[in-house]
Amino acid sequence: MDYVRSDRGSSGPRLPLALKILIAGGFGAGKTTLVSALSEVRPLQTEEVLTSVGIGTDDISGVEAKTTTTVAMDFGRITINEDLQVYLFGTPGQDRFWFLWDELAFGALGAVVLADTRRLADCFPSIDYFEQRGIPFVVGVNCFDGSRRFGIEAVRQALDLDPEVPMVLCDARDRQSAKLVLISLVEHVARQRGEPVPVA
Numbered sequence: 001m002d003y004v005r006s007d008r009g010s011s012g013p014r015l016p017l018a019l020k021i022l023i024a025g026g027f028g029a030g031k032t033t034l035v036s037a038l039s040e041v042r043p044l045q046t047e048e049v050l051t052s053v054g055i056g057t058d059d060i061s062g063v064e065a066k067t068t069t070t071v072a073m074d075f076g077r078i079t080i081n082e083d084l085q086v087y088l089f090g091t092p093g094q095d096r097f098w099f100l101w102d103e104l105a106f107g108a109l110g111a112v113v114l115a116d117t118r119r120l121a122d123c124f125p126s127i128d129y130f131e132q133r134g135i136p137f138v139v140g141v142n143c144f145d146g147s148r149r150f151g152i153e154a155v156r157q158a159l160d161l162d163p164e165v166p167m168v169l170c171d172a173r174d175r176q177s178a179k180l181v182l183i184s185l186v187e188h189v190a191r192q193r194g195e196p197v198p199v200a
């Protein structure tokens with residue numbers, strides 16, 4: 001597995017290994033919400049207010065209640081045990097921040113692509129990005145209240161996903177639900193690498 005940092009060989013204080021996972025997806029799909037639900041520390045957020053200046057650039061149809069947007073990244077942390085931490089990086093959702101993606105994706109173990117069925121096409125660029133770079137990913141279908149529920153197979157077809165890419169229904173606000181999405185990613189990465197699938 002790729003680790004952000006390891007100093008197991010050094011004689012200094014033992015630092016935990018850190019896995020980096022990206023939380024991606026379209027504008028307003030719930031990335032910041034998911035990082036906040038999972039992080040054990042107060043998440044670093046880079047939210048800015050959506051104003052009328054963005055009309056014509058920011059398409060908020062379907063997410064009219066949204067008042068802020070991520071302009072750089074979200075960051076959160078989960079400690080698995082004293083030797084292992086997971087760093088979560090939420091991507092910005094809007095096209096004008098694409099220039100940040102390569103930096104954010106560097107060294108990532110894999111990614112969660114959050115999909116909002118009200119605006120499914122918004123997650124296509126994220127899926128293309130990870131497919132083109134061979135970065136393993138899973139799709140989390142964020143079940144917003146009031147959004148029409150589609151069968152998981154219908155969403156899979158619409159996304160034209162490879163059959164082995166896991167898809168999980170989730171509620172980005174719920175820690176337990178969000179954890180299951182991360183677990184499916186770790187299992188998927190292990191399967192792809194032919195490593196033993198960790199027991200959840």
Ligand SMILES: Nc1nc2c(ncn2[C@@H]2O[C@H](COP(=O)(O)OP(=O)(O)OP(=O)(O)O)[C@@H](O)[C@H]2O)c(=O)[nH]1
Nearest residue numbers: 027028029030031032033069070093144145171172
């Ligand atoms: N009902 C419901 N609301 C949600 C859910 N996930 C997120 N929200 C709300 O949807 C809004 C958008 O969520 P964000 O987490 O900011 O979305 P984002 O993907 O980070 O958005 P950008 O960074 O602007 O692309 C917020 O008001 C959340 O409270 C969900 O699962 N259910």
Ligand SMILES: [Mg+2]
Nearest residue numbers: 031032069070
């Ligand atoms: Mg955000």
